[in-house]
Amino acid sequence: MALTQPAHVSPNWPDDPRAPLPLDGSEREILTAYLDWHRATFELKCRGVRPEALSHAQIPPSTLTLHGILRHLAGAERWWFQMQFARREVPHLHYSDEDPSQDFDRLDGDVDEAFAQWRAEVAVSREIVAAHALDDTGVHLATGRPLALRRVLVHMIAEYARHCGHADLLRERTDGVTGH
Template identity: 65%
Template sequence: MPRDTSAAPDSRRAQLHVGSEQPPLRRRDRAPPLCRVGPRQEAGIIARVIPEDSYSPVWTNDTRSPLPLVGEEREMLTAFLEWHRATFELKCSGVPAERLSEQPVPPSTMSLHGLVRHLAAVERWWFRIQFAGEDVPLLYYSDDDPDQDFDSLDGDVAQAFEVWRTECDRAREIVRNAGLDDTAIQRRTSEPISLRRILVTMIAEYARHDGHADLLRERIDGATGY
């Protein structure tokens, strides 16, 4: 007849339970410190406390406006796009003009100078040409030489940044005077495209190239930051 073990716990486990309701936790099983969160304390919402030195360091001389944590859709979309624009300029700040044209990660032909030309062209393409329908030429492009933005860096770097800032200003004006649901006809597909979609596209475009700028800047002088 098999022995009934239902009432006889393992002796080692029994020893762990002596004098307490729960066995002691091993160090690695212990949860990190917890804190209650803001106005939702009454709901019992808790969050892990992350030490400040565990966060990525902020870029030196950071002048970016903090991103909103809550807000309506237009505010969120425009704030994130502005933050990424400012992030790109921050990554380029403090670099001598002659070094902005360096292509430090071969075989890629990317440079900070090339990126600012590319982003100026993208701003013009999406906001002025695609959405507003303005009759303006493409920047840094021809059918015979479609990669002028990155490959043809004979122009003045300071002028390239001024062109980019001008395109950003015009894009802001277009966005201010349009609704998120307003549409234009996408030239490539002949399908309608909304301003909302264009803003999301531009946020993604800048997020991608801000990452490129991170790597380029670190290769130039070792500077890093969030």
């Protein structure tokens, strides 16, 4: 069967902004390309959705929303790159011991501000990655053990991949749009 378009372009996303994933390159190039691809995939899943629909749970009984996932991913960027790896003393985003699920459950904020905050967290994460070797370590706060940047990158790829799958279902349920 002949392909009529490059394999990375979905017919439902003809203006797909994602770069093709590398087939070779250094470990750093491949890990960061995959993480950035998944970040862009999540953003693509949200593109064109009305702000109020981003905060609407589409698949009962689940209360999961695109807005909640966005807030969660912003917090995950901060937690893994800044707090654990770089050992920065910054406050949690959308989390407290008294309300640990507020990233998913409290959607009272503006969606555009949530996207701006997520983009800012991603930018800081990229700066941290660029400034360190893959073997450099932070501290896994739950265990006190060393935490390699390589491990953080792999974890974040898995985190985004999981939530991109959730976003697929939520987006299709929101307006019927599918794509990868």
